[in-house]
Amino acid sequence: MRRHDRRAPYAVALAAGALVVSACSSGGGGGGGGGDGKSEGPGEDKTVSANYSIGSAADAAGPAPELPGAKKGGTVTVLQRDAFNHLDPGQIYFSDVLTSQMLYNRSLTSYKIDEKGRVKVVGDLATDSGTSSDGGKTWKFTLKDGLKFEDGSPITSKDVRWGIERLYAPFETDGPLYIPQWLNGDGNAFRKALPDGPYQGKHLPSSVLDTPDDKTIVFHFQAPHADTPYATAMPNIGAVKAEKDGQRKYDNAPFSSGPYKVGSYKVGKSLTLVRNEHWDPKTDPIRHQYADRFEIGFGHQFADSTRRFLADQGGDKNALSFSNGVAPEMTEKVLGQQDTKARRLLEVQPYVDYISFNTTRLKDVKVRKALAYAMPNGQILQQNGGASAGVVATNYLSPAMDGYRPTDPYGKKDKPAGDPEKARALLKEAGKEGQEIVYAYANTDVQQKVSVVVTQALERAGFKVQKKEIDSNTWRTSISEVGNKFDIYRTSWGADWPVSSTVVPPLYDGRQIADGAQNYGHLDDPKVNAEIDRITRITDVKQAGAEWQKLADRILTDDVPGVPTFYNRLFSLWGSGLGGVKYHPVYGTVDPTGVFVK
Amino acid sequence: MLRFLLRRFLGAIVIVLLISAITFFLFFALPSEPALMSCGKNCTPDALAVINKNLGLDEPVPVQYWHYMTGIFTGRDFSVGHCPAPCLGYSFSNQQPVWDTIVDRFPTTLSIALGGAVVFLVVGVGIGMIAAAFRGTWIDKFFSSLSLIGNSLQIYFVGVVALAVFVSGLHWFDNPAYYPITEDPVKWFTGMIIPWLVLSIIFIANYSRMTRSQMIEQLAEDHVRTARAKGLGRRTVFFRYAWRGAMTPIVTLFGIDLGSLFGGAIVTEFTFSLHGLGRLAVSSVSETDLPTLMAVMLVACTAIVVANIVVDAAYAVIDPRVRLG
Numbered sequence: 074m075r076r077h078d079r080r081a082p083y084a085v086a087l088a089a090g091a092l093v094v095s096a097c098s099s100g101g102g103g104g105g106g107g108g109d110g111k112s113e114g115p116g117e118d119k120t121v122s123a124n125y126s127i128g129s130a131a132d133a134a135g136p137a138p139e140l141p142g143a144k145k146g147g148t149v150t151v152l153q154r155d156a157f158n159h160l161d162p163g164q165i166y167f168s169d170v171l172t173s174q175m176l177y178n179r180s181l182t183s184y185k186i187d188e189k190g191r192v193k194v195v196g197d198l199a200t201d202s203g204t205s206s207d208g209g210k211t212w213k214f215t216l217k218d219g220l221k222f223e224d225g226s227p228i229t230s231k232d233v234r235w236g237i238e239r240l241y242a243p244f245e246t247d248g249p250l251y252i253p254q255w256l257n258g259d260g261n262a263f264r265k266a267l268p269d270g271p272y273q274g275k276h277l278p279s280s281v282l283d284t285p286d287d288k289t290i291v292f293h294f295q296a297p298h299a300d301t302p303y304a305t306a307m308p309n310i311g312a313v314k315a316e317k318d319g320q321r322k323y324d325n326a327p328f329s330s331g332p333y334k335v336g337s338y339k340v341g342k343s344l345t346l347v348r349n350e351h352w353d354p355k356t357d358p359i360r361h362q363y364a365d366r367f368e369i370g371f372g373h374q375f376a377d378s379t380r381r382f383l384a385d386q387g388g389d390k391n392a393l394s395f396s397n398g399v400a401p402e403m404t405e406k407v408l409g410q411q412d413t414k415a416r417r418l419l420e421v422q423p424y425v426d427y428i429s430f431n432t433t434r435l436k437d438v439k440v441r442k443a444l445a446y447a448m449p450n451g452q453i454l455q456q457n458g459g460a461s462a463g464v465v466a467t468n469y470l471s472p473a474m475d476g477y478r479p480t481d482p483y484g485k486k487d488k489p490a491g492d493p494e495k496a497r498a499l500l501k502e503a504g505k506e507g508q509e510i511v512y513a514y515a516n517t518d519v520q521q522k523v524s525v526v527v528t529q530a531l532e533r534a535g536f537k538v539q540k541k542e543i544d545s546n547t548w549r550t551s552i553s554e555v556g557n558k559f560d561i562y563r564t565s566w567g568a569d570w571p572v573s574s575t576v577v578p579p580l581y582d583g584r585q586i587a588d589g590a591q592n593y594g595h596l597d598d599p600k601v602n603a604e605i606d607r608i609t610r611i612t613d614v615k616q617a618g619a620e621w622q623k624l625a626d627r628i629l630t631d632d633v634p635g636v637p638t639f640y641n642r643l644f645s646l647w648g649s650g651l652g653g654v655k656y657h658p659v660y661g662t663v664d665p666t667g668v669f670v671k
Numbered sequence: 672m673l674r675f676l677l678r679r680f681l682g683a684i685v686i687v688l689l690i691s692a693i694t695f696f697l698f699f700a701l702p703s704e705p706a707l708m709s710c711g712k713n714c715t716p717d718a719l720a721v722i723n724k725n726l727g728l729d730e731p732v733p734v735q736y737w738h739y740m741t742g743i744f745t746g747r748d749f750s751v752g753h754c755p756a757p758c759l760g761y762s763f764s765n766q767q768p769v770w771d772t773i774v775d776r777f778p779t780t781l782s783i784a785l786g787g788a789v790v791f792l793v794v795g796v797g798i799g800m801i802a803a804a805f806r807g808t809w810i811d812k813f814f815s816s817l818s819l820i821g822n823s824l825q826i827y828f829v830g831v832v833a834l835a836v837f838v839s840g841l842h843w844f845d846n847p848a849y850y851p852i853t854e855d856p857v858k859w860f861t862g863m864i865i866p867w868l869v870l871s872i873i874f875i876a877n878y879s880r881m882t883r884s885q886m887i888e889q890l891a892e893d894h895v896r897t898a899r900a901k902g903l904g905r906r907t908v909f910f911r912y913a914w915r916g917a918m919t920p921i922v923t924l925f926g927i928d929l930g931s932l933f934g935g936a937i938v939t940e941f942t943f944s945l946h947g948l949g950r951l952a953v954s955s956v957s958e959t960d961l962p963t964l965m966a967v968m969l970v971a972c973t974a975i976v977v978a979n980i981v982v983d984a985a986y987a988v989i990d991p992r993v994r995l996g
Contacts, residue, residue, distance in 0.1 A: 156954070164711070243718035246711030261715045268717075321751050324766045339775055340765040341954060342946040372944045376831070381846060384839035389846070546957065 124191045124658070125475040125571050127302055127614070132185060133196030133217075136354040137361055140653045140667050147670025149364045149651065150392035152373040152381065156341040161324040162308040163240055164247040168567075172395040172662040174308045175360065176346050176367060177329040181214050181233065181290070181305040184659050185359050192571065192658055194302045195358055198228065198311060198330070199290075202302035209297030209612045214305070216288045221351040222314050223329040230284035232312035235271055237282060240309055242270030244321050249569060251304040255294040256281050272320065299612045303570035332362035344369040363653065363669035375400040382646040383410060390650030391670050395662045399644045401458035407646055416649055422641040422661030423473035424567040425466055426457070428527070429552075429593035429635035434511075434560050439503035441633035444510070444561065447496035447534035451489025452526040454639040457519055461644040465489050466637035469580075469625040473640075473658060475571045476618020482630045496534035506535050513541040513559035515548035520563065553589045564593045564635070571659060572614055573621030578605050581628050594634025601628055672987065679983055683976040690972045691965075695739060698961045700732045705961045709763035722763060725750040726962070739965075759969065760962030764955075769966040772951065777970060779849040780947030783936045786863050787870035788925070795875040796921065799882020804909065806887060814879065822876035826935060830869045830942035837865065847943035870939045874928065881924060885917035892916065919990045926982035929975050 157170045162178045165171055175183075183197035194202050199214040206213070220228035239245060240253050241264050250263070256277070257263035267277055276282075283291040298304065317328040325338055329349045336347035346367040354362065373381075379400040381389040399407050399417075407413050428448055430441045450465045457463060464472075467481035484492060500506050510531060514520040521542075528538045541559060543551050552562045569575040579585060582605050583597025604624050611617040628634065645663050647654050652671050657664035706722040707714065723729045726749075727738055738747065739760065746756040754761050759769040802814040837843045847865045850858040889895060895912045903912075937949025948967050955964035 166712075243715060243721055246713040246715070246718055250713060261713060264715065264717075321763075321766050339946075340767060340772065341951070342775065370944070372941075372946060372950060374941075374944070377834075377944050380834060380839055386839070386842055387845065 125618075126191075126193050127202050128185060128193035128195035130196065130201040132193050133199065133201050133358055135357040137185075137358055137667070140361070140363075140669065142652055142671070143361070143363050143667070143669045144671065145363055145365075145669070147364050147391060148388075149367045149665070149668055149670065150388055150648075151367055151369040151665070152378040152392055152394045152397060153369060153371050154373055154375060154378070154394075154397050156371040157344065157369075159247060159324050160327045160335070160338065160344070161245075162248075162311055162327060163236070163245045163313075164324060165308045166248055168660045168662050169396040171308060171660050172657060172665065173344070173346075173369065174327075175331065175664075175666055176333040177327060177331045177335065177349070178308055178311055179220075179330045179357070180308055180311040182302050182310075183306050183359055184657070186655065186657065186664065188655075190656065190658055194306060197306070197357070197359065198233065199305075203305065205299075205301065205612075207293075209299055209301075210294045212292045212294070212298075212301045212305075214290045214292075216290070217356045219353045219356045220312075220330065221353065222312070222317075223334040223349045223351055224314075225351045226314065228312045228330060229287040230290045231287070232314055233290050233310075234276065234282060234284050235315050235318065236309065236311050236313035238267055238271040238277060239313060239318060239320075240270070241267035242272060242320065243268070245270070245309075248309045249304075249307045251307065251569070252292065252310055255296070255298055255301075255304070256292060258295070271315070297610060297612060299614050299617065300570065300572045300574055303572060303614075306570065332357070332360045333367060336366065342371060344371075360666040361653070361669070363667070367665065373397065376403065379403045379407065379646060382416075382648055383407060383413070385412070385649050390648040393647035393651055393654055393663055393665070393668065394645065395665065396643070397645070398458075399461060399646050401462065404459070404461045404644065407644075412649065413646055416651075416654070417644070417646045418654075418656050418663075419461065419642060419644045420656045420658070420661075421464060421472050422567070422643050423471045423571070423659070424565060424641040424661060425469070425471050426453070426463070426563065426565045426638045426641065427466075427469075427593075427635045428453075428561050428638055429564045430633060431557065431560050431562075431593075431595060432597075432632070432634050433555070433595045434558075437503050437505060438631075438633055439499050440505050440508055443496040443499040443503070443505075443508075443534060444531070444536070445483050445629075445633055445636040446492045446499065447531050447536070448483075448636045448638065449489070449491040449526050449530040450485045450636075450638045452530070453523050454489075456522040456526060457639065461642065463639035463642045466639045468622075469629055469637050470573055470576060470622055471568070471640050473571060473661070474568060474573050474576065474618070474622075475615070476573065476620075476622045478619075478622050480622075480626050482626065483636065491530045491534070493530070493534040500535045507537055508535075509537045509539060511539045511541055511558065511560045513543055513548075513552060513557075513562040515545040515563070516542045517545050520545075523563065550589070552593060553591075555586060555588055555595060562593070563638075564591075565641075566591065567661070572618060573625065574609060574617065577621050577625055577628075578609070581605070581625075581632075581634065592634075596628070596632055596634040598628075598632055601632065672984075675987065676980065676984060679980045683980060686976055687969070687973050691740070691969050692736065694968045694972075695736045695965060696732060698965055699728070699735055703959060703961070705959045706763075707959075709960075721750070726761070726763065759966035762960050762963045764958045764960040764963070769962050772963060773948070773966055773970055776946055776948050776951050778851060779940070779945055780933070780936050780949060781974075782849060782852070782859065782863055783866050783870060783939055783945065783947060784932045786867040787874070787935070787939070788932060790867045791871035791874035791878055792925070794871060795878025796882045798875065798879035800886055800909075800914065802879065802883040803886030803890065806883075811883075815883070818876040818879045820876075821872050822880075824872055826869055826873060826938045827942050829872050830865075830939070833865050833869055834943075847945065849945055849947075866939050866943050866945065869942070870932075870935050873935060874932075877924070877928075878921065881921060882917060885920055886913055889913040889916040915989060919986065922982055922986050922989060926979050926986075929978045929982070933971055933975065 159165050162174055165174055179197045181199045182194055182202050185193045185195045196202055198216055200217050203212045203214050253263040257266040281293050312330050314328050332349055332352045333346035334349040336345040338344050375397050378394050378397040435441050454463050454465055465485055467485045470477050514524045524540055531538050579591045581596050583602050586592045586595050608617055608620045650671050651668055653667035653669045655664045706719050709722050710719050727735050742758040744756055747754045747758045749761045754768045757770055762769050798814050802811045805811050838846055844865055848862040850862050852859040890913050898908045898912045940947045940950045952967045
């Protein structure tokens with residue numbers, strides 16, 4: 074359930090940018106991304122289902138293939154805007170931190186991305202992506218040989234059990250909770266099974282989570298879950314050594330199982346990752362250990378990092394950013410500078426921006442359809458940074474999703490500025506000409522600009538718009554209230570993995586309507602709920618992908634609890650001294666696992 | 672002098688205590704949910720209660736204040752462990768004692784502020800003196816115009832331009848960065864040059880104008896005319912008689928500007944991606960990290976009060992007419 078936020082600017086003239094809570098995406102090879110507004114990766118106009126697959130045991134075998142021209146040594150500088158909110162893998166959910174944890178943390182499964190951007194879910198700590206039985210309710214994983222923590226001690230199934238059971242502790246509140254919830258119940262109900270986590274010597278019964286030997290982990294879920302290999306790729310489904318688990322303090326001192334370990338960490342300021350000599354490349358099909366160290370610095374605005382990458386001087390030649398995009402005002406300069414061609418990428422991310430319609434207040438579906446037709450997607454995108462910031466959205470699902478099809482029920486490709494005539498006709502048909510719309514938006518520079526184009530477009534279509542500016546710090550809380558007094562508001566969403574089971578249910582399942590939940594349009598359609606249940610039971614993830622797309626389209630055409638506005642993009646630049654930089658389609662960030670200093 | 676300093680020191684303690692109390696009661700008595708911000712998005716009532724208890728937020732505010740102030744001298748125990756003295760609280764956002772963060776960030780802000788102050792005092796006062804010495808000439812007009820331009824500039828604008836021109840364009844300087852002076856004094860100096868210059872720009876104009884007008888006023892004073900009549904050299908008259916008299920209001924202005932200097936340092940930190948107390952204060956506000964915010968306020972206030980004592984002492988040294996009683 075990742076969100077894609079645009080953090081409110083701090084007080085001092087800061088540009089708003091994307092803060093992302095986990096994601097999935099279309100494959101796209103990094104490097105050399107086009108500057109012509111067309112994604113180099115399998116982006117918006119391509120069927121991307123072929124990019125995703127579940128890997129075999131052979132795919133899980135290490136080492137990762139050597140990269141041409143790769144060398145060992147050197148320091149990679151990473152310029153990040155936002156400080157990492159967590160290092161504890163149990164608490165990690167934002168995309169920038171998800172990316173960094175790949176360097177020091179390994180999960181049961183993970184994403185193996187080839188040079189063409191194709192994604193395979195493969196065993197990481199595990200020998201494969203898991204074997205299921207009992208109709209998909211039971212999943213078994215076997216650990217590889219030779220796995221070690223940073224102190225050289227072996228990683229066993231007990232450590233994985235500990236890593237999972239600590240998610241039940243009261244302080245573990247920020248990370249994804251799929252596995253605990255599938256094991257012991259939705260919401261926070263699962264915590265009752267182990268209220269203190271493993272810290273008081275108690276454990277989950279073997280009928281729920283079993284470790285019959287040092288190599289085997291068995292999950293007994295309450296219901297079938299075909300996408301378990303994806304869920305076990307979340308960072309918190311890995312190994313934590315009990316003796317090193319400082320509970321809350323683990324957030325500043327995680328114990329590494331990956332190719333790098335924490336050298337020094339100054340919260341909010343910098344993080345240095347150094348080589349972990351006990352990491353064995355033969356056990357790892359995904360990561361390399363080319364650079365000696367990663368020096369990650371926080372507080373670098375997009376303009377600052379872009380300026381430094383462009384100048385490409387001194388230590389900045391070996392600099393990149395996981396998630397800082399090119400500053401919109403510097404896009405032309407980047408595109409115009411020829412030497413950046415080989416060191417930039419432009420890729421569709423798994424995040425979608427929407428304008429949600431409050432179906433509790435806007436009960437007439439014709440009015441909602443009129444709003445959907447009237448919405449000026451192209452202009453909204455323009456205010457967010459234009460082609461380098463995204464692509465006009467045509468349906469609810471991102472091109473980054475397995476099973477995505479470029480359906481366009483409201484003709485947004487042809488009419489990105491909206492279709493006021495059609496909207497007007499629908500309003501007339503509904504007898505709602507001059508319908509008043511309460512439009513809420515966050516008080517940020519970008520959203521203020523967006524509010525202007527949205528208001529103008531809706532008024533052209535015959536609506537009367539009443540704008541409500543909300544403080545950006547309380548905006549998400551305000552729109553998440555079921556009883557909110559707004560008709561339409563901007564929302565956003567990113568899938569946790571490239572299967573729409575992490576998009577459609579949280580956004581459109583009527584049983585998930587609650588304060589703080591993400592069914593922002595308050596859609597509660599029994600037919601939709603039943604369809605969600607049916608698709609959830611499909612054991613073939615590929616088949617489910619196509620079904621989710623059909624359902625998402627049906628919701629968009631029949632229920633209209635909102636309209637998608639644009640698919641987010643990452644336009645990234647890095648220094649000329651680095652090789653092996655690629656795009657991580659699932660996280661929507663730059664993938665550091667193969668980076669080397671030339 | 673000693674008695675004067677002692678009196679000022681005791682007064683400073685009272686001021687710091689008052690400010691700490693007002694700030695604490697404002698932060699912790701007003702409706703806010705610091706525990707909620709620390710609790711995360713899947714927060715449970717149990718977790719919230721635990722954090723409230725651990726932070727001592729379940730106690731009456733006066734009791735919290737007492738624990739806070741005594742903790743500075745005796746240390747405190749939190750659920751996550753002991754916070755040794757000087758304990759300024761525990762940040763559940765950063766998962767560490769606040770003091771550790773303050774110790775890490777304070778040198779950066781101190782470097783920016785002190786270095787910037789040295790630059791603007793030297794350059795500002797220098798320009799003012801030159802303009803006064805050449806009053807009415809093109810030199811005076813040139814520097815006066817320059818001051819006017821400087822006065823209308825802002826750090827976030829000049830900073831970005833300076834980075835684009837001097838760092839990215841001409842490569843005269845490295846990217847601004849803070850290195851501890853104890854580890855590498857040369858790097859500390861080179862890393863701070865641009866922030867100092869940019870921060871000083873907004874102050875230079877004020878100081879040059881003030882110095883110019885004070886110097887002109889002093890040069891017209893009777894005692895300066897008497898000194899000239901006695902046949903003293905122009906330089907002696909200028910520096911020993913006029914300049915000394917002109918410095919009194921400059922020092923006063925500097926005392927007033929110490930607060931602004933801290934504010935300027937905040938903008939400078941953001942402009943140059945430096946991590947000092949200013950940035951820490953801003954991020955603490957956005958994260959509702961009250962223990963950290965409280966500590967920043969306390970440290971900043973203490974620093975300003977101490978600096979003002981130093982300024983007062985300097986004032987007394989410069990102008991013997993000031994009676995220290």
